[in-house]
Amino acid sequence: MKTYFRLLSFAKPIEKYAIPYIICTLITVIFGTLNLALLAPLLQVMFKGTGDADLGPVEIGEKPGFDDLGGLLTYYADKLYYDIGPYQALQYVCIAIVISVFISNLFRYLSQRIMENLRIHTLLNLRKSVFNNVMDLHLGYFTNSRKGDIISKIASDVQVVQFSVTSTLQVAFKEPLQLIAYVVVLFALSTKLTLFSLIVIPVSAFFISKIVKKLKQQAREGQQSYSNMISYLDEALSGVKIIKAFNAVPFVKERFNGESENYSKIMRRMVRRQQMGSPVSELLGVMMVALILLYGGSLVLSGEGDLKASEFITYIAIFSQVMRPAKALTDAFSNIHNGIAAGERVLELVDERSEIVDKPNAEIIETFKDAIEFKDVCFAYGEKKILDNINLTIRKGETVALVGPSGGGKSTLVDLIPRFMDVGGGQILFDGIDLRDLTLQSLRSQIGTVNQESVLFNDTIFNNIAFAKPEASIQEVETAAKIANAHDFIIKSESGYKTNIGDRGAKLSGGQRQRICIARAVLRNPPVMLLDEATSALDTESEKLVQDSLYKLMENRTTVVIAHRLSTIQNADKIIVIDAGRIAESGSHQALISANGVYKRLIDMQQFAD
Incomplete structure (x- = not known):
């Protein structure tokens, strides 16, 4: 549960959603329960009106208290019946039912909207927190981690947390409240029958706990297998040219498909165990309803107690609904393991700390002297x-x-x-x-880098150069491109500086990509420049153009060059x-x-x- 409450902390400020949700849910539960309780006066009026009940002179006694809900509803039904007649009484009861259903559904809709806003708010906070922390980590962390695993945690695992953990929060508040409301009404209708019927809840909980015992372990295995698939997919798409060149397509297919099959097996086992809870609880519920029909029916037929036929039918209708919140709770208990397993993986990223951090009293430098x-x-x-x-x-x-x-x-x-x-x-x-x-x-504001690998983004040429200085004007970008010997090929491209260069600059040649990177460094105009074998992967002609760009870049700067x-x-x-x-x-x-x-x-x- 510690993991669950940590994940829930990302919902802050939770009171913004919790208070209106509680109010709406309370109204929903009250009127949702009343919808069923109103069956008693409806049936009472109909039984009397069809002649199935005694129509002789009836003395309406004192109004019962709320501890005798069945008697109270019967009192009002009888009063309406003898005051205004059977048909008008039926009209009043039907209007009351419609109003009650309208109110319960209206506030159920409002509570669902509030909970959906909470879910989206939690997802936003969690994903921002994970991504921000990942971007703050030192480079050594990424050297020792698989990119696909990180992507899986940020994308897939966070999504699982959103739907399982926040949905459980909704169920954990509403369904126990609804269950309590139903039980209170059942006790008000018949204490003896309710005590007999409540045996189903602990029995159901026992069987469900046996079913879901291994779900958390299987969920964690499933998340790990999914992250492996994402890693293989990322490697396959990134290295598709090399894969085809070395005729390694069958190997890559086999590796990905093998992991995909493993993931499917885990999911099948988990879903089989997960979905077993619902039919088991439903079967137990039907068995219990059958027993109550036998026991309660005997009480009505024998005349023992004061349970009327209309109240007994209402009792059965309400008890049949008791299993719905109980079933929702058991289903939520099954699903929470999946969310907790995903949440633990997400929190691993949140808890990871960079080894490279600022000291509390770190100095700020503005120039290199x-x-x-x-x-x-x-x-x-x-x-x-x-x-x-x-x-x-x-x-x-x-x-x-x-x-x-x-x-x-x-x-x-x-x-x-x-x-x-x-x-x-x-x-x-x-x-x-x-x-x-x-x-x-x-420190890094004083330093510019041009690496052996041209790191570009799937964006326009302008935005890739201006990445070093987002507020740069088109004139500044063009000046930087001219110094980097990139302006000529840029203006000849399809849309000039607005040309999209594709994933990692795939639409450009190696020399063009490198000159874009140099233009980016020129635009930043740092006093210290680090060049890591910036021409090693280029042909002779491209190397000459890039080298000329580098000479211009190195002018009046402190430069450290790794030479190929x-x-x-x-x-x-x-x-x-x-x-x-x-x-x-x-x-x-x-x-x-x-x-x-x-x-x-x-x-x-x-x-x-x-």
């Missing part, structure tokens, strides 16, 4: 050491190139500057201040050779060639490959 310094910096993924004792100074206005064998730690070193990850040892200073003492937003083609960084102020997590060499291009070390070997290998 001097240098970025690495002092004895170490970093490791678990037990695997990536960087070891890195000492490096990047001064304002310098272009520093990082080169070295793959896996040496170049990208990790660059990722430490905007604090995508925190150092494991040592410190990185930004103008003499430890990065961990700065706010993330102010060493010929492109020969004019760098400083070249740092990273090998096995350490700085193997550093210096200018000519100095490193003369040293005849790792850098010279890399140059020779690349020239040989070319």
Whole structure:
């Protein structure tokens, strides 16, 4: 129940919905019960009017109290009958029934609308909370998690929580209230018969509890299987070109379909167990009604007690409705396990905390003045050491190139500057201040990045460039595109800057995508630029255009470049050779060639490959 109440906390301010819902539900229950109770005077009038009851002179006695509901209703029926006649009495009773039904249905509609608003409000708060927390998490979390699992939790699991948990809230208030109202009326009609009939409730609860015992475990298995399917689907759609190129379509189909079959099996088992509760409770209810007919009928026929035939028929009608709220409660109890299992998975995301957070007294920086310094910096993924004792100074206005064998730690070193990850040892200073003492937003506002992979969105070219500066004008965007050598191909496209580039920029070539990314970085105009092998995946012609764009981008900026083609960084102020997590060499291009070390070997290998 702890999970249930945590999920319910997302409904705040719940009193905004709860108070009007309670009022509407109380009115619905009162008049809904009255609808059935009014059968007694209706039948009383009809029995008298058809001659099935004694029509001799009748002395109407004192009005009974509310503890004798049957007698009270009979009193009014008799009074109407003898005061205004049978047909007029029947008219009055029918009008009362219609008014009662109208009021109960009106307020039931209003209560359902209020509960639907609560459900949507809860879903909105929960989904916002989950997504906001996910976006605040550090990059390491996404490295170790499956994207499909995260998508499943935000999309599917939150939806399950919405319908099972909030629906249970509705049932948990209304149905017990309705059940109590029915039982009170039944006791008012006949205490002896009601005590006999209430045996069905604990018996029904016992059988239902046995049926739903394993539902929570099966629901959790089902949610996990569904998230696996979403992961496989995401991987299949993202990598469809490679899948076809390697003739891996049968493997991908088999993997997805296998998980789909597993999910179907779990759902079949769960639904079979879940839906067994309804017919079992209904069967128990019918059996109990049959027993009451036998026992109550014997009381009426034998004349024992004061239960009249009209009251007995009303009793049977009301008791037949007792099983409806009882059945709704058992069904809700069955469904809640599915919601709790989904809720636990959602709350896992809500409870996840980023390892990269601002200190309470973190400083805000507005400019870059001097240098970025690495002092004895170490970093490791678990037990695997990536960087070891890195000492490096990047001064304002310098272009520093990082080169070295793959896996040496170049990208990790660059990722430490905007604090995508925190150092494991040592410190990185930004103008003499430890990065961990700065706010993330102010630090990253001083830094721009262009990665090896062109990250674009399914939107227009204009919006992709203006992503770095949403308030940018068309003139600013065009200026940035011209610096990035992108303006010419943009104006030749179908709708110019309003052209939609498709999913991840699929309608553009690799070089065009990269130049859009560079234009985005130019528009932001940060003092520090990080370039991670920005031309490695391009053909020669595209590389030349992109490299020219990068040279323009690097002008008057502090730039850290991870170089794929060493010929492109020969004019760098400083070249740092990273090998096995350490700085193997550093210096200018000519100095490193003369040293005849790792850098010279890399140059020779690349020239040989070319």
